[in-house]
Amino acid sequence: MITNKITIDGITTIAELDEAKSKIESDVIQFFRDDEKIPLNKLAKYYLNENLNFLCGSGTSVAIGGKTINKDENPFDPIITELKAINPPKEHINQLIKFFESDILLEKKFDKINQEYLYYLNNKEDSDSATEIKSFLDKALKIFVDKYVPFPIEYVSENLGVHELFINKIISRKETLSRPKIFTPNYDLAFENSCEKIGVSYNNGFRGVHMRKFDPDTFHNETYIKQDSPEKGKRIATYLNIYKLHGSISWQYAESINDLYNLKEIQISDTAKKEDFSFDSLMIYPIQTKKSYSLDLPYSELFRNFSKCLTESQNTLVIIGYSFLDEHINDIIRTGLYNPNLTVIIHSYGLVSDESPLFLQTLKNRSVSDNRIIIFEGALVGDFTNIVKYLIPLNSFIPTKETIIETLKELTK
Numbered sequence: 001m002i003t004n005k006i007t008i009d010g011i012t013t014i015a016e017l018d019e020a021k022s023k024i025e026s027d028v029i030q031f032f033r034d035d036e037k038i039p040l041n042k043l044a045k046y047y048l049n050e051n052l053n054f055l056c057g058s059g060t061s062v063a064i065g066g067k068t069i070n071k072d073e074n075p076f077d078p079i080i081t082e083l084k085a086i087n088p089p090k091e092h093i094n095q096l097i098k099f100f101e102s103d104i105l106l107e108k109k110f111d112k113i114n115q116e117y118l119y120y121l122n123n124k125e126d127s128d129s130a131t132e133i134k135s136f137l138d139k140a141l142k143i144f145v146d147k148y149v150p151f152p153i154e155y156v157s158e159n160l161g162v163h164e165l166f167i168n169k170i171i172s173r174k175e176t177l178s179r180p181k182i183f184t185p186n187y188d189l190a191f192e193n194s195c196e197k198i199g200v201s202y203n204n205g206f207r208g209v210h211m212r213k214f215d216p217d218t219f220h221n222e223t224y225i226k227q228d229s230p231e232k233g234k235r236i237a238t239y240l241n242i243y244k245l246h247g248s249i250s251w252q253y254a255e256s257i258n259d260l261y262n263l264k265e266i267q268i269s270d271t272a273k274k275e276d277f278s279f280d281s282l283m284i285y286p287i288q289t290k291k292s293y294s295l296d297l298p299y300s301e302l303f304r305n306f307s308k309c310l311t312e313s314q315n316t317l318v319i320i321g322y323s324f325l326d327e328h329i330n331d332i333i334r335t336g337l338y339n340p341n342l343t344v345i346i347h348s349y350g351l352v353s354d355e356s357p358l359f360l361q362t363l364k365n366r367s368v369s370d371n372r373i374i375i376f377e378g379a380l381v382g383d384f385t386n387i388v389k390y391l392i393p394l395n396s397f398i399p400t401k402e403t404i405i406e407t408l409k410e411l412t413k
Contacts, residue, residue: 004378007367032390044393050314052180059321063162064155076100156270163194166388168396185246202240206265214263216301310336318345324357345374349382
């Protein structure tokens with residue numbers, strides 16, 4: 001039996017479905033149509049708030065073949081073998097072996113290795129050892145990209161259906177409402193690829209065509225369709241702002257740009273292979289201490305936008321696939337809840353327990369007395385695919401490009 005819990009308006013209901021039935025689409029549909037357990041009618045008003053924001057973590061990339069990085073696994077056996085073969089062993093090499101063999105979270109492994117690198121570089125002023133440590137950190141990052149960051153070549157042609165439906169749904173709100181915003185710490189390009197595949201305009205903070213430079217002012221741009229009349233053109237409603245809070249595989253430093261950010265965006269086509277990719281594009285390493293990185297440009301601009309968006313009136317923040325392990329993101333959510341007009345809807349794939357991150361546990365406890373906090377817990381109501389199909393109470397009104405092509409083909413016969 002798969003147990004799910006929904007807490008809304010301070011009341012928790014339990015919704016269960018037999019595991020065998022969870023694999024049958026008709027039974028899953030019937031499960032989500034149970035109004036007494038799945039309160040879709042209560043959700044609708046929050047999705048129609050003036051401001052609608054989404055925080056989409058690594059769980060939203062599972063549908064395209066992505067893997068969450070905080071699982072009980074150690075992907076660094078090849079590096080461990082290489083380190084143990086170094087003779088004679090060195091103190092910093094033994095430390096690296098200890099870090100790579102530990103069963104701590106992947107982010108903490110990177111954190112400790114990065115701290116070791118900085119210690120030898122700055123405290124001991126041993127550049128040779130620091131360089132060697134950095135080389136193994138780089139190898140580990142390459143493994144991280146290979147195992148945990150999906151590339152367009154892996155999903156664009158077949159596995160973007162859920163993301164496309166998600167984009168179609170969230171842009172189906174009334175044109176008079178503010179455009180929805182997507183904030184994500186994911187490095188992959190699933191949301192950008194989905195927009196391009198279905199013909200939805202989006203802005204990711206870069207300006208230009210051949211030389212795309214980072215310019216956060218673009219997030220405030222409006223796009224209009226020119227009208228024949230002398231009146232102001234019609235604003236394009238199907239337009240999204242996508243904020244990559246930790247950077248992206250398509251971002252690269254470029255000192256040649258010589259501006260405040262020295263940041264450019266490169267094209268990663270749906271034929272580009274991982275082995276040809278430079279992992280240096282990862283702008284914030286997946287480490288626990290990345291909070292300090294987020295205080296620097298361009299991240300301070302992105303987080304400032306995230307924080308500002310949560311202070312606006314008639315506001316909803318929908319959290320999907322996020323681990324609640326990023327302290328700097330938690331800080332912004334915490335500060336956002338100072339806003340009495342902010343409603344936070346959380347989708348957690350697992351049931352909240354004593355093993356869950358403390359911040360998530362606190363939110364769950366407060367949801368009983370603070371109606372601004374709504375929590376969906378469980379493998380069914382916390383799954384990105386199910387959320388998009390059944391729990392986002394918005395209708396997709398734009399047919400997919402494939403549907404349009406098929407219609408035209410039929411009409412030309």
